[in-house]
Amino acid sequence: MSARPGFVLEVDRSTPPTLFWRGERFTLEKLPEGSRVIYAPEPHEPLDDPLAAIRHALANPLGDSEPLSALLFPGMKLTIAFDDISLPLPPMERPDIRQMVIEQVLDLAAEAGVDDVELVVALALHRRMTEPELRHAIGDRVYDAFAPNGLLTQHDAEDRDNLLHLGQTDEGEDVEINKRAATSDLLVYVNINLVAMDGGHKSVATGLSSYKSLRHHHNPETMRKSKSFMDQHRSELHSANWRMGRLIRDAGIKVFQIETTLNTDTFPDAFSYLQKREWEWKAKDRIGFLGAKAALDRMPARYARRLFHSVKAPHRMTSVQAGEVEAVHKVTTENVWAQQGVVVEGQTDILTLGLPYISPYNVNSILNPILVACLGLGYFFNLYRNKPLVREGGVLIMTHPTPWEFNPVHHPSYIDFFEQVLSETTDPSEVASRFEEGFATDPWYIHLYRTGHAYHGVHPFYMWYWCAHALQHLGAVIIVGGDPKSVHRLGFRSATTLADALEMARDVVGSSPTLTHLHAPPILMADVQ
């Protein structure tokens, strides 16, 4: 039986309450009659034989690329870069896609007699991965073969000796990337394309670059011109990356792009009700939900967090394509949309979101208030094509506890950003002009980024810029059940219940608003007509 497509439910009297995530907890909420609930398409059938599919993709590249085996030769310098801990979400059950792909690339390299091979984690300004995280991503065999010999490195955007400035685009954008990658005879990039934003020229131009490059597109103006950044053709973020990617190509750097897509099978059996439509819940689902809810409600947040971060997603590979960057990415994007796209008729006055415990930047960590804002206004708000789900001047309501809590190891500059920057202004442009450079060049943050597991000092700024489009578009943002102090620091409004939030929203959008709930995760993308 083929997977059912996404679905837009109109709430009526008989509709059961709708599941809302609240971080590490969840509740059932009764939505007003006439509200719409958007459900993700059911998981597509995964590839029967992913290893065979990978082999096929490497041998039958897209675009003007030769097969990978033809690009490998003895004495060459080969670099394999791959996505970091931010993908996929949640982390997938073993074997991770990266492991499957990299092992095959390495097999081909070995067959071709390539000796000089290095693996590079494409961190950009993200935190360095831990050994267990790396072992999970690339497998023990690859890890043990490369890491002890120093052949598995994590891109260091502050290592001036290992960056190469390739020039400037026509728009004056600096392109500076990892020197090992730039000076290799072949750079293979292994992607996990969780959403349409991932991959393409962004892989190398962002993942292996430095602050000097990133600042050209990770800024409020670019984000406001990316409507949305899930839609490559209307995304200034992508335009900038494409300009940079083409400069990288024109500089003679040979990139062999490998992109993979996943189905929306997000939660293991024990939590399968989280990705079902509520009216289709069976007794087992209801019991599972009630049991989990009761346990989670009584569990200290840190234990609930630990529990959820131990969950590995069963999502499986639905496609793999390799070859020339743009040709590959075109097919990948189509595949992502085929799995995640839902046609939605018209915008809404109020958009509701239940924010889960995880975002790309808090795997095995805390979803701090800045990441809460970014997850809601940066990611979920931008899960659209054509028009935002919520109309201009509309209201975004999110449910999340939003504790004033940070992981000091992973997010040290976030703490200062929250305490010292957002206390003065929440305007992304002002934030950028007054504070960005100081954080980006702060020696302590640089030290922690390079030697610990900290996101770069400038990273919280990027999270805030991610929200810029939504902040400009929305009439109000309300967080239900959040720590009022944190919520107010973010510049949002705080409500105790969803009913209170709806009442507050009516002050902004009128007394008879339309309401749409984005039932995610699983991830879906709204094609708003």
Add this chain to the structure above:
Amino acid sequence: MKALILERNLPRFAASRVASIFGSGRGAGLGPLQLLDAETPELPGDEWHTLTPLLSGICGSDLATIDGRTSRYFEDLVSFPFVPGHEVVGVLADGGTDHAGRVLAPGTRAVIEPVLGCAPRHIAPLCPSCSQGATGLCGNTAFGALEPGLQTGYCADTGGGWSEAGLVAHASQLHAIPETFSDEDGVIVEPVACATHAVLSAGIRAGDVVAVVGAGTLGLASIAAITTLIRPVAPCTIVAGAKHPHQRQLADDLGADHVVAPDQLARAVRRQAASLVLGGRLTAGADVVIDCVGSAASITEALGLVRPRGTVVLVGMPGVVSVDLAPLWHREVRLVGAYAYGAENAPGHDSPASALSPERRSFELAIDLVAQAGLGRLVSARYPLERYEEALVHAGAAGRRGAVKVAFDLTTVKGRTR
């Protein structure tokens, strides 16, 4: 006439100390302070005048005394019984002369510079400190014509501000206040003078990062002093730690560049100084830390915030504290006391203080500063003497209760004229 009189009574001091465990000022009813009938003190000499208090503030050092927490260092520097109250604005019913020899008409409102140095003690020649105007450093505060007492409010002969009967002040102690001043403006002059003296002795230079620990009266006044007196000639960055919302608002209003919660102060200073962190301490840090608390915790914090060869200025009155001085030694930090007031001389040609007249006293600067920054607003509550227990509890919990300075209000005393 009533006055609050503090007598040497060890059992009562002990009771007060125990009660203060539950909060500063809570031992007032059990302690050595009592509301008794009192007479106006006799004038000790020709240059003395009677000042009738209008408002008299409750200082942290007063609370420490009443709580029995004061260092034994001060035992020989006070004489019992005494009427507390050294933050005083009052009226000279019979007129007088001020510190500069100017004649003050009857009814003039004045504040007192409470230090009882050589001049009030009729000691001649003046000691080296007094001869330089540094009366706060006078070595004769237990000698001469008066009973021991480092200040009015700690001396058995002079009376103090917490009295309806009035106090006596030597001409050298008197500073008339402008007509435009409210009584609140007047009573805040003394702590503002302390803050002024402290920040002018801190050696703040252009480009410095200055951290202010504590945002009570002294902390807020220090911020105002830096903003008004120093920053125009030596632009610097002020980072203040303030616990309570009203303190944060005032610190912000008075010109602090960054106002954060106390637990955020180290991070805020680290950001400004672009410092690394080692063992919970900053490797660089603030050039100057103004400690307006004076506790072991605040001194420890200050030593963790200051840069190597930086300066920590103790403005808040410390007692016996246990502090690890290894960072002070290792990083060659200057730990400087800042007591009271004096003549604010320019210490060097490149000092911001060079913009000031070397002859101006802290009190004169403070009077200007109060006017410029509107510091009378720091007075949050006024109590009649009869409600002294309540007043002291309020003062002991000022921050928590949304207050800054709590004062005794003597303007409503029957027969009082201004």
